[in-house]
Amino acid sequence: MMEMRRTIRCLAIFVILIILFSPITENSSGLGLERTDQQPSRDEFDVTITNLTLSNIEPKEGDNITISVTVRNNESFPIPNENIPIQNLTIRLIRFEQNITERKISMEAKTNSTFEFEWEAEGGRQTITAFLSAELADSKERVPLDEMSREIWVEPEPIGDIYSPIIALFLVFAVIFGSAVIPSIWSYLTDRNSSREKK
Amino acid sequence: MDDDCIIRTENLVKKFGEDVTAVDNVSFEIERGEVVGYLGPNGAGKTTTIKILTNLIEPTSGRACINGIDVNRYPKEALKDVGSLIGVPGVYGYLTPDEVLTYFGKVYRMSKEKIERRIEEVLELVNLSDWRHSKIESFSTGMERRLAIGKSIFHEPSILILDEPVLGLDPEGIREIRELIKSFQKKDVTVFLSSHLLDEVSKVCDSVIFLYDGKMIERDSVERIDQIMKQYRLIEVEFLDTLSESDLQKVRKIPVIDEVTKINQNKIRILKNEGDPASTADILRKVIDEDLDVISYSPMKSDLEDFYVSLLGKRGGAR
Amino acid sequence: MKPIREDILEDMKNTCLTVSFELKKHFRMKRMVISFALAIGLPLIFYIVPRIWASFPDTAEEFARLNLSFVNLLIIISGSLFAGDAVVGEYEEKTGLLLFSTPQRHTTIFIGKYIGALVPTLAVVSIYYLTTSLEIIGIYGTGEITSEFFKSFLIALIYTSSAVSLIFFFSSVLKRKITSTLLGFFSLMMILPIVSSVLQFIVDVEPWYILTYTEGLITDVFVGAPPIGGGPGGQPGLFSPDFYVGISVMIIYTLVLFFLGVFIATRRRME
Numbered sequence: 094m095m096e097m098r099r100t101i102r103c104l105a106i107f108v109i110l111i112i113l114f115s116p117i118t119e120n121s122s123g124l125g126l127e128r129t130d131q132q133p134s135r136d137e138f139d140v141t142i143t144n145l146t147l148s149n150i151e152p153k154e155g156d157n158i159t160i161s162v163t164v165r166n167n168e169s170f171p172i173p174n175e176n177i178p179i180q181n182l183t184i185r186l187i188r189f190e191q192n193i194t195e196r197k198i199s200m201e202a203k204t205n206s207t208f209e210f211e212w213e214a215e216g217g218r219q220t221i222t223a224f225l226s227a228e229l230a231d232s233k234e235r236v237p238l239d240e241m242s243r244e245i246w247v248e249p250e251p252i253g254d255i256y257s258p259i260i261a262l263f264l265v266f267a268v269i270f271g272s273a274v275i276p277s278i279w280s281y282l283t284d285r286n287s288s289r290e291k292k
Numbered sequence: 293m294d295d296d297c298i299i300r301t302e303n304l305v306k307k308f309g310e311d312v313t314a315v316d317n318v319s320f321e322i323e324r325g326e327v328v329g330y331l332g333p334n335g336a337g338k339t340t341t342i343k344i345l346t347n348l349i350e351p352t353s354g355r356a357c358i359n360g361i362d363v364n365r366y367p368k369e370a371l372k373d374v375g376s377l378i379g380v381p382g383v384y385g386y387l388t389p390d391e392v393l394t395y396f397g398k399v400y401r402m403s404k405e406k407i408e409r410r411i412e413e414v415l416e417l418v419n420l421s422d423w424r425h426s427k428i429e430s431f432s433t434g435m436e437r438r439l440a441i442g443k444s445i446f447h448e449p450s451i452l453i454l455d456e457p458v459l460g461l462d463p464e465g466i467r468e469i470r471e472l473i474k475s476f477q478k479k480d481v482t483v484f485l486s487s488h489l490l491d492e493v494s495k496v497c498d499s500v501i502f503l504y505d506g507k508m509i510e511r512d513s514v515e516r517i518d519q520i521m522k523q524y525r526l527i528e529v530e531f532l533d534t535l536s537e538s539d540l541q542k543v544r545k546i547p548v549i550d551e552v553t554k555i556n557q558n559k560i561r562i563l564k565n566e567g568d569p570a571s572t573a574d575i576l577r578k579v580i581d582e583d584l585d586v587i588s589y590s591p592m593k594s595d596l597e598d599f600y601v602s603l604l605g606k607r608g609g610a611r
Numbered sequence: 612m613k614p615i616r617e618d619i620l621e622d623m624k625n626t627c628l629t630v631s632f633e634l635k636k637h638f639r640m641k642r643m644v645i646s647f648a649l650a651i652g653l654p655l656i657f658y659i660v661p662r663i664w665a666s667f668p669d670t671a672e673e674f675a676r677l678n679l680s681f682v683n684l685l686i687i688i689s690g691s692l693f694a695g696d697a698v699v700g701e702y703e704e705k706t707g708l709l710l711f712s713t714p715q716r717h718t719t720i721f722i723g724k725y726i727g728a729l730v731p732t733l734a735v736v737s738i739y740y741l742t743t744s745l746e747i748i749g750i751y752g753t754g755e756i757t758s759e760f761f762k763s764f765l766i767a768l769i770y771t772s773s774a775v776s777l778i779f780f781f782s783s784v785l786k787r788k789i790t791s792t793l794l795g796f797f798s799l800m801m802i803l804p805i806v807s808s809v810l811q812f813i814v815d816v817e818p819w820y821i822l823t824y825t826e827g828l829i830t831d832v833f834v835g836a837p838p839i840g841g842g843p844g845g846q847p848g849l850f851s852p853d854f855y856v857g858i859s860v861m862i863i864y865t866l867v868l869f870f871l872g873v874f875i876a877t878r879r880r881m882e
Contacts, residue, residue: 096790107801110809252832253854255758258765261858265772265865269726272873273626276718277618280366346712349880368621369613372714378881381708386639395632399625399713443709 138179138227138238139167143205145223145241154216154250160186160193162223162241163207166200172227173199179227179236186210187222216249297321297360298451298482299345304354306340314340315351316506322484327477329493329514330486332503338486339379341503342455345484346376358451372400375449377457383436385429389420392428392439393446400447410446417472418442433460441469452476454485458492470496525572527562529579530588534558542582546575625715629723630730637693637731646689646731650738653685654678658746671747671755676833678743679763682736683826686771687799689735694728694778695792698876703788707881721783721876725869729775736771740764762832766858770826773861774799776868777822783876799823817850822864824850825857 144163152158162184166172172182182200186193194210212221222242228235299322306315315337322328332338343349344356347367356363361370384392390411397407415421418438428436437460444452457473458466473496476483487493493500494514502510534557543560544552548571551563564571576589613621637643657678661667668674698721701707711717740760747755778795785791803823810818818824831851 096785096787104797104801107797107805110805251759252828253762253858255762255765257855257858258762258769261769261862262765262772265769265862268866269722269729269772269869272870273623273719273722274619276716277615277622281615281618343881347717348708348711368618368714368716370714371712374712374714376712378708378712380705382704382706383709384636384706386636391635395628396709396713398628399715440709 140172140179140182140200140225140227141165141167141239142223142225142241144207145221145243147221147243147245149214150245151248152214152245153248154214156214156247158212158214160210160212160221160223161207162186162210163205164198164200164225165205166202169202171199171201178230180230181228181235182238183226184208184210185224185226186212187224188215188219193221214245214247216247218244218246220244298324298326298358299453299484300355300357300360301341301345302355302357304341304344304356305352306337306344306349307352313506315344317354318503318506318508319354320501320508320511322482324482325477325480327473327483327485327496327498329497329500330484330503331488331490331493331500332486333488335505336503337506338488338503339455340506342376342378342453342484342486345453346374346378347371348378373449374451374453375444375447376453376455377440377444378453378455380437380459381440383428383431383439386427388425388427389415389439389442390424393443396443396446402447410448414442414446417445419468434462434465437461438465441472445472450481452481452483452485454483456487457485458487458489466492525564526592527564527572527575528555528559528588528590528592529562529586530559532558532585532587535560535584539582539584542584543579546578549575622716622719625719626723626726629715629720630727633697633724633727634731637727642692643731646685646692646735647738649685649688650735651742653681654739654742654746658750667750671751672757672759672833674750675743675747675760675763676830678746679740679767680830682739682767682829683770684800685739686732686736686767686774687796689732690728690771690774690778690799691792691796693731694725694775695782695795696788697724697728697779698782698872698879699785699791700782700788702879702881703786705881711881717877718873721873725775725779725873728779729772732771732775733768736767737764740767759832763829766828766832766861769858769861769865770829773822773864773868776865776872780868780872780875783872783879811850819852819856820860822860825852825860827852828854828857 141164142162143165144161146161148159148161149156164184168177170177173180181197183195183197185195193212196208196210198206198208200206220242222240224237225239226235226237300320302319304315304318305313307313318337318341330338330341340349341356344351345358345363347363347370350364358370358374363370393411393414394407397410402410411424412421415424418441420435420438420442423431423435428439431439441454441457444454452473454473458469461469470492473483473485477496477498485493485497494517497514499511499513500517501508535554540552540554540560543549543562548564549562550565553561553563555561562575564575572591576586579586657674668677696703701710710720740763744756744760747760777798778791781791781795781798782788785794799822803821807818807821807824810816810821832854
């Protein structure tokens with residue numbers, strides 16, 4: 094009876110725990126993964142990303158994918174240039190707030206240029222974002238200019254191999270079924286030791 | 293060691309925790325073909341001793357041997373020729389007697405033919421033939437007990453260890469078990485049975501071991517105990533007034549009286565060690581001479597229980 | 612005493628006798644009927660319902676993943692039924708007074724009881740997979756039974772062994788059948804998964820050592836490891852078990868709890 098009561102008490106505590114934590118599990122995507130929306134400051138400089146494409150739209154994990162970012166410089170000056178207010182024009186590719194790669198680029202005035210980046214695909218549904226930014230010549234402050242994103246599904250690699258679970262199962266069954274002989278071996282060894290001691 | 297010594301305990305001790313000593317330095321030997329009773333009140337340590345002998349528990353110290361083999365160290369060898377019935381065992385309710393006995397027959401390495409033959413014989417013996425293929429959960433307590441007895445003799449063991457075998461049985465069942473045990477005597481089967489029913493034990497056993505508070509206090513043959521009891525006479529005496537300690541001392545000093553036990557404030561039981569009727573009358577005279585007012589004086593026929601009670605009074609400790 | 616070879620053979624024979632006795636017990640108590648019915652009925656639900664009211668998933672892998680996500684429930688129910696009273700039942704019902712006074716080592720009896728609980732649970736899981744595979748063949752064709760399906764089956768068998776070991780351990784330690792059965796059931800169904808969730812979502816630590824966390828491998832093998840950031844319908848921040856670590860954890864749970872359970876059971880006496 095006492096044990097039954099203890100069990101019921103433990104179960105009640107865990108049910109209450111489930112109820113308390115269920116909002117967290119439902120909205121786990123809201124936990125600590127806030128994304129800041131960076132709105133580029135387009136007020137001063139007319140340099141934008143016009144296209145973002147991926148060489149393979151149905152890749153598998155481990156495939157090498159070429160990410161092409163097309164940038165348009167609508168300004169009347171080339172970048173970089175000593176006399177212009179922005180320098181170090183940079184494209185940064187990001188996946189889940191982690192850098193894939195980053196490169197400084199240069200562009201002629203009033204031109205479109207396409208820049209290619211290589212990426213080894215990692216599995217799952219994800220968003221690749223290209224950020225275009227530059228450094229202010231006087232203050233050296235980095236300012237965002239534009240961004241563009243593409244969602245992609247990368248087929249993950251099959252996990253594990255077939256042999257490991259076979260070996261694991263064999264090991265488990267061998268140990269369990271083999272353990273039936275341990276008592277007799279143990280008894281034999283203890284008898285042998287005790288007869289040696291008597292001698 | 294004597295080759296005929298089938299069951300032997302050497303300085304057997306079993307403690308449960310620090311405070312409880314269930315078996316305290318018990319040593320005895322039982323020879324081939326003997327039927328020995330193991331007697332004592334509830335909590336004396338009988339079942340604990342039997343559980344050690346059947347490898348259900350391990351002793352704290354000492355050894356229990358069957359056929360010279362340490363039971364707890366080599367249970368497979370020691371118990372292969374032992375049938376046992378301990379306490380009130382459960383029986384597998386979802387199975388039938390046929391299935392239960394077949395399993396135990398295989399455990400004892402009986403052949404299929406022998407298992408089949410013995411199932412019929414044993415179920416006939418314990419009056420369960422009609423229930424061979426019925427589920428045990430439908431059995432009464434007495435039927436379960438008879439099945440457990442049947443299981444203990446199923447493999448025709450030469451050693452039987454029985455703990456309170458007649459527990460839960462009706463008088464007819466008790467009589468049948470008594471006859472069964474007597475039949476084993478003729479087949480040279482060694483039987484070690486424990487009971488608190490002294491009367492039952494005296495009817496079937498060759499000798500008796502008395503146990504009290506975990507200690508062995510006496511061992512003797514039933515025949516010799518009967519002879520001793522013939523020498524002894526129990527007399528119950530009731531007095532008019534409450535007996536003081538000095539009154540008891542006066543009675544104890546009377547010659548021929550072996551032991552005086554106080555039953556209540558006004559009544560005593562006298563054990564005298566001579567069966568001569570004249571001494572019985574003499575005791576009455578001497579008690580009256582001590583200025584004690586007797587209102588009832590009843591000589592009684594003493595039996596094994598009386599012997600046991602007198603032992604408790606006389607010895608009061610380990611052998 | 613006996614030559615060791617004879618002793619070993621006798622012990623193995625006694626173990627086999629105990630196993631067959633346990634299987635008979637499970638059969639008589641209708642446990643096998645209940646478990647096998649679940650093993651066939653559960654997958655059939657995933658066949659009948661789409662057939663009548665909806666449509667089957669596009670790929671066999673999706674169908675298998677959906678179907679096999681419930682095998683864990685079957686493992687827990689069967690394991691609790693077969694192993695919950697393996698040891699404690701002999702003490703509570705006092706049938707041990709008949710069983711333990713026979714010429715057998717107690718160790719061989721308890722090993723036999725463990726195997727007697729493991730074998731039917733493995734059989735139930737195998738039937739579940741067999742039913743699912745027949746459904747896949749019927750819906751998608753024979754070529755759709757992939758190596759991933761077989762991998763999932765093997766992992767399910769290893770997980771079954773670890774679940775049975777856990778419940779067997781409880782059976783050795785506790786004093787009542789109902790307590791050990793319920794504790795085994797709720798440990799796998801609720802307690803360990805809650806601990807695992809708390810570690811993942813609150814403490815942000817991968818609970819790789821929790822047994823129920825490794826259960827995810829049974830279905831993960833079909834789509835590969837859901838990456839950080841989520842797979843189809845996945846959630847950012849959710850960990851996923853590593854294949855080799857997961858299998859190792861299952862093996863450790865199986866063997867450690869098996870040996871502990873047998874050791875504790877043999878130390879226990881019919882007081």
